[in-house]
Amino acid sequence: MKNRKPYQNSVVLFLVIGILFLLVLFPMHSPGKSQKGRFKAIIDLLFQQKRYDAAEACCRRLLGKPQKQCYRCLGDAFFNIGDYKKAGEYYRKCEYTEGHLRIIDVYLQMKAYERALAYCEKLQLISPEAYGQMVHRMGIAHFGLGNYEKAVEYFEEAMPSAPRAAAYERLAEIYHQKDNKTSAKIYYNKAVRDYEFLLKHFFYEWKNEYITPLRRCIARRDQYEKTAGEKEKQVLLNRVLQGVGKYCQKMKNSAFHFFCQEEIVELIDFSVEAAHIEKIPKEYRGIEVLPWIKNTYLYEYQLIKEGKEINETRTLIKQNSFKKNQADAPLLTRGHKYEKLIFGPLALLSEFWQYRFYFNVLREEKLWGEDTAVIEAIPLHLYAQNHLFGSIWISKNDFTVLKIQWNPRSIGRSHQIEKKARALDAAPNITFFAEFREKKRGIRFPSRYYLEEAYINKKGKKYVRLRQDVTLKDYMFFVVASEVVETKPGTLKRR
Known part of the structure; x- marks a missing residue:
């Protein structure tokens, strides 16, 4: 506090006293928030204002366990601004294994x-139980020292990660330089699997960092001779992608005019969140607690596609058992909006998009009595907007798309779901798929669209926050022309 005027020292003193009052007394009025969470919130606020001295003074004036928790939060705050020396100083003071x-x-x-x-x-001598949390860090250290084989030994004991993928890739490059093709291919395969894992599980956080390495590893791995099994899978994949690409082009060139019944059952349950929120005084909530909600809707759905023009309209027949008969009705669902479900396959499997994804054959199986190839799409392109990806069931006979199950992490708001899961101290459990059972003139039409946002707590109890189950049935087709010459609206001609 050098060169400070007397009144400035007084301001800091009053600020520290005020913060200590909040830290010590505020817990009695906000049981919904942990003590560590309160320390973090206050320290983060002071760091945003660059009041580092006030943050340090807060911790120094505490005693016992609260002081150690405060030091941990202070260490994190200095770590986040890149002051690693200062961060290490406070981590040493917190004395927890986590601090070490x-x-x-x-x-x-x-x-x-x-x-x-x-x-x-x-640390292994002090806290042997911390070994599981150290192996990943030891792998990073050995990688930094250039001990790639040793790094991989430690990484093998840990979860898939970016450093592990990088170590696999580096080891593959070393084996390639030594002309050890077998080992090089093994480690390129491992790198591909880890980069795939990162993109499937953390897509919106890391897409810009790991798509390029994934592309690179795939290209280098594919230089090597494939096994008989790999060749067989590649032949099947090529045949399916070529066939489904033509199917998507057929859909794009087709004309449609059809009606169907669209039944929607929607459940929105905020009761668990409400129980958590109600512990907090109203003046601190910032949100309104909403009750459990269940809505049902029955629409008459109509879609007309002519050339590049697509018109989707709905007539609301019933809402929660009340007759409506409202023409040109909006989609009233509260939890999630959707549109033009029939064209879902095009955004993954058209020839334009195929070059922007990496595809794997997961398995072959029967679905609704039909032989299918189940393939997985993983993005290989960078884009600003949200883009769903996941697993697709494709007919091996006519290459139509029977089902798409989207990867939960490809949902644009997946980061919000993760945040909510942490607040509920639970694991997110998301189910999201579309089925296409109705078939007319070689084109499949949507029959079901299902989204469930649920959370499973540590006791295994499942809390469903949002469920949206859409059934489309009783189709009436007026036009399904699969090879149409594009003309002016109102003058459809079939070849």
Whole structure:
């Protein structure tokens, strides 16, 4: 506090006293928030204002366990702004195993890999149970030192991660340089699997970082000779992609005019969140607690496609058992909006989009009595807007699309779902698919669209926050012309 005027010191003193009052007394009035969470919120606020000295003063004036928790939060705050020396200083003061692990993270960020490994050895003696949390860090340290084989040994004990994928790729390159093609291919395959995992599970966080390495590893792996099984899968994949590409083009060139019944059952349940929120005084909530809601809708759905023009309209027949007969009605669902379900396959499997995805054959199986190839699409392109991807069931006979099951992480709001799961101390459990059972003149039409957002707590209990079950049935077809010459609206001609 050098060169400070007396009144400035007084301001800091009053600020610290006020914050300590909040830290010590506020817990009695906000049981919905942990003490550590309160420390973090206040320290983050002070760091946004660059009041680092006030944040440090807060922790120094606490005692016992609260002080250690405060030091941990203070260490995180300095770590996040890149002041690793200061972060390490406060992690040492918090004395928890978690604090020791964060000291290792500080060494890794400073590229002090040997010191990180030495600290890992020390921590194993103090807290042997922390080994599982250290293996990934030891892998990063060995990778930083160029000990790639040793890094991979440790990474193999940990979950898939970007450093592990990078270690696999680097080891593959080394084997390639030594002309050891068998080992190079093995490690390129492992790198591809880890990059796939990252994109499937953390797509919107890391898409810009890991799509390029995935492309690179696929290209290098594919230089090597394939096994008989790999060749067989590739032949099937090529045949299916070529066939479904033509099917998508057929849909694009077709004309449609049809009606169907669209039944929607929607459940929105905020009761678990409400129980959590109601512990917090109203003045601190910031949101309104809503009751459990169940809605049912019956629409007469109509779609007309002529050339590039697509018109989708609905007449609301019933809402929650009340007759409506409302023409040109909007889709009244509250949880999730959707449109033009019939064209779902085009955004994954048309010739334009096929070049922007990496496809795998997962398995072959029967669905509704039909032989299908189940393939998986993983993005290989960068884009700003949301784009769904996942697994697709494709007929091996006519290459029509029977079902699409979207990867939950490809949903644009998946980061919000993750945030809500952390708040509920539960794991997200998302089910999201579309089925296309109705078939007319070689074109499949949607029969079901299902989305469930659920959370499973540590006891295994499932809480369904949102369920939307859409059934489309009783189709009436007026036009399904699969090879249409594009003309002016109102003058459809079939070849």
